[in-house]
Amino acid sequence: MRRLQPVLPVAVVALWALVALLGPWLPLAPDRVDLPQILAAPSAALPLGADDLGRPVLDRLLSGARTAFVVGVGVVLVSAIIGALLGGAAGFAGGWFDLVVVRVIDVFLAFPGILLAIALAGILGPGLGNVIVALSVVGWVGYARLARAQILSLKQREHVTAARALGVASPRILLRHLLPLALAPLVVEATFGIAAAVIAEAGLSFLGLGVQPPEASWGSMIRDGVGYMLVAPHLVLAPGLAVMTVVLAVNLLGDRLRDHLDVRSLRVAQ
Amino acid sequence: MSVRLLSRLGSAALVLFGVCTLVFLLIHLVPGDPVEAMLGESARPADREALRQALGLDLPLAQQYRNYLAGLARLDLGHSLLDQRPVAAVLAERLPATVQLAVTALLLALLLAIPLGVLAARKRGTGVDAGAMLFSLVGVSMPNFWLGPLLILLFSLWLGWLPVSGSDQPGSLVLPAVTLGTALAAILARMVRASVLEVLQEDYIRTARAKGLSESALLWRHALRNALLPVLTLVGLQLGALLGGAVITETVFGWPGLGSLLVESIQARDYPVVQGCVLLISVVYVAVNTATDLAYTLADPRIGVG
Numbered sequence: 001m002r003r004l005q006p007v008l009p010v011a012v013v014a015l016w017a018l019v020a021l022l023g024p025w026l027p028l029a030p031d032r033v034d035l036p037q038i039l040a041a042p043s044a045a046l047p048l049g050a051d052d053l054g055r056p057v058l059d060r061l062l063s064g065a066r067t068a069f070v071v072g073v074g075v076v077l078v079s080a081i082i083g084a085l086l087g088g089a090a091g092f093a094g095g096w097f098d099l100v101v102v103r104v105i106d107v108f109l110a111f112p113g114i115l116l117a118i119a120l121a122g123i124l125g126p127g128l129g130n131v132i133v134a135l136s137v138v139g140w141v142g143y144a145r146l147a148r149a150q151i152l153s154l155k156q157r158e159h160v161t162a163a164r165a166l167g168v169a170s171p172r173i174l175l176r177h178l179l180p181l182a183l184a185p186l187v188v189e190a191t192f193g194i195a196a197a198v199i200a201e202a203g204l205s206f207l208g209l210g211v212q213p214p215e216a217s218w219g220s221m222i223r224d225g226v227g228y229m230l231v232a233p234h235l236v237l238a239p240g241l242a243v244m245t246v247v248l249a250v251n252l253l254g255d256r257l258r259d260h261l262d263v264r265s266l267r268v269a270q
Numbered sequence: 271m272s273v274r275l276l277s278r279l280g281s282a283a284l285v286l287f288g289v290c291t292l293v294f295l296l297i298h299l300v301p302g303d304p305v306e307a308m309l310g311e312s313a314r315p316a317d318r319e320a321l322r323q324a325l326g327l328d329l330p331l332a333q334q335y336r337n338y339l340a341g342l343a344r345l346d347l348g349h350s351l352l353d354q355r356p357v358a359a360v361l362a363e364r365l366p367a368t369v370q371l372a373v374t375a376l377l378l379a380l381l382l383a384i385p386l387g388v389l390a391a392r393k394r395g396t397g398v399d400a401g402a403m404l405f406s407l408v409g410v411s412m413p414n415f416w417l418g419p420l421l422i423l424l425f426s427l428w429l430g431w432l433p434v435s436g437s438d439q440p441g442s443l444v445l446p447a448v449t450l451g452t453a454l455a456a457i458l459a460r461m462v463r464a465s466v467l468e469v470l471q472e473d474y475i476r477t478a479r480a481k482g483l484s485e486s487a488l489l490w491r492h493a494l495r496n497a498l499l500p501v502l503t504l505v506g507l508q509l510g511a512l513l514g515g516a517v518i519t520e521t522v523f524g525w526p527g528l529g530s531l532l533v534e535s536i537q538a539r540d541y542p543v544v545q546g547c548v549l550l551i552s553v554v555y556v557a558v559n560t561a562t563d564l565a566y567t568l569a570d571p572r573i574g575v576g
Binding site: 103104106107108110111112113114115116118119120122123124125195199202203206207208209219222223225226229230233236239240243244247248251252 | 285288291292296423427510511514536537547
């Protein structure tokens with residue numbers, strides 16, 4: 001797998017980002033109901049057919065790409081920033097603050113997988129913002145743990161002692177002299193985090209806890225399509241393939257990034 | 271070692287306490303008034319007050335928290351809003367199905383991952399290896415809410431071999447277990463491969479090989495035993511993903527476990543049952559992880575020293 005060319009994953013992710021960012025300006029009609037086309041099979045006019053309400057599946061797929069992108073990037077940004085700051089501060093400060101943060105991390109890790117996000121999303125109610133909140137509440141822990149471990153090993157370095165001797169304030173040392181050094185593993189973690197968030201968003205939407213209808217999400221498309229699987233399998237196949245392609249591409253990219261960044265850090269060490 | 275044992279149990283207890291507190295706070299995250307969310311806007315004020323009192327939501331927060339903890343100590347998790355049954359009884363009814371599903375998925379994943387991982391390590395760099403790793407990559411990236419419907423389409427609707435959903439027919443367990451176990455198998459296969467490759471570098475393997483041991487005896491009898499220890503820890507950690515994934519898998523297949531109960535209760539706004547489900551699944555997870563950790567300590571005496 002390592003030798004796999006990165007061109008394909010990069011292309012997939014770039015296309016996904018492009019569709020998501022240009023979404024509002026694309027001539028899409030994800031909510032256009034066309035009753036005669038209900039459950040229509042793919043054709044020249046409707047490349048991916050129509051769903052149970054006669055809406056064009058391709059348009060909904062591209063519109064769902066935006067939902068997945070906003071949630072994926074949003075969750076990773078929110079949880080990585082909170083996690084890195086909290087975990088970094090804990091590792092740097094030590095003492096009771098570190099003890100408390102570690103305990104809190106342990107408690108959050110005690111909720112299996114997506115369970116807490118499901119409960120939170122269910123209690124907060126549907127909506128894009130609530131999905132991002134629910135997944136970030138669960139997601140920050142990984143970054144916090146990673147940042148804490150990194151800072152613990154980095155804070156003994158001489159340049160930190162030097163900065164301290166020069167009278168640099170602690171928050172500044174953490175933000176300017178320590179966290180930048182811990183960035184590489186956090187970036188790798190964040191890349192895998194995007195893939196996880198895309199699956200999680202689709203999972204929540206599949207359970208009916210994601211974005212509110214009629215907004216399109218790959219997860220809710222699968223959920224709506226399941227009832228018509230025998231007559232219109234494309235309703236389930238298309239969004240599922242979209243989730244898998246994007247997740248696979250992001251994961252492959254993360255693999256490459258991890259190898260790449262590891263190599264660089266080795267070179268620095270030498 | 272007993273010191274380690276005690277401290278491990280102590281921290282597990284602390285974590286469980288934190289979990290209980292967080293689950294208690296869940297209901298206070300309901301936007302606006304939880305009572306209104308449960309009864310709807312058109313409810314009569316008298317009914318609202320009655321429910322508020324029944325749930326103890328009219329008391330100060332500290333008092334509510336004390337009552338909640340006292341209830342937990344008696345295994346009293348409150349009552350379902352739907353049918354007034356004790357939450358603990360509802361959970362007890364649904365727990366066996368989830369355990370059955372999770373254990374079957376776990377066994378399935380191990381049965382698939384260990385031979386696959388060992389084979390990939392043994393045939394490193396060949397097509398077999400690449401194929402196994404491709405399976406691993408696809409398996410990790412394949413969401414279970416898609417794999418499940420695909421399996422239903424193929425094996426239930428087209429071939430008619432297995433039931434679409436439910437748990438009362440022979441073969442009902444097969445598709446949910448495969449759906450839930452695939453991602454775990456994919457992750458474990460990768461781990462087994464890496465672990466076997468690492469162990470094969472060890473000196474004692476070279477000694478055994480020099481002794482004239484056959485390559486397969488070497489692999490299965492000598493290498494695998496040590497290679498599986500780190501895999502064991504990973505299984506404990508991945509159990510979380512398995513239990514979380516069970517929520518979705520059970521919903522896909524209408525499997526009558528805790529996961530589908532959680533989703534049903536969320537839809538019915540039956541918050542006491544939601545809290546109970548989250549609490550029970552997390553407690554099971556923490557308990558199994560603590561047990562794995564301790565088993566690991568017992569299996570490998572080198573760890574106990576620290």
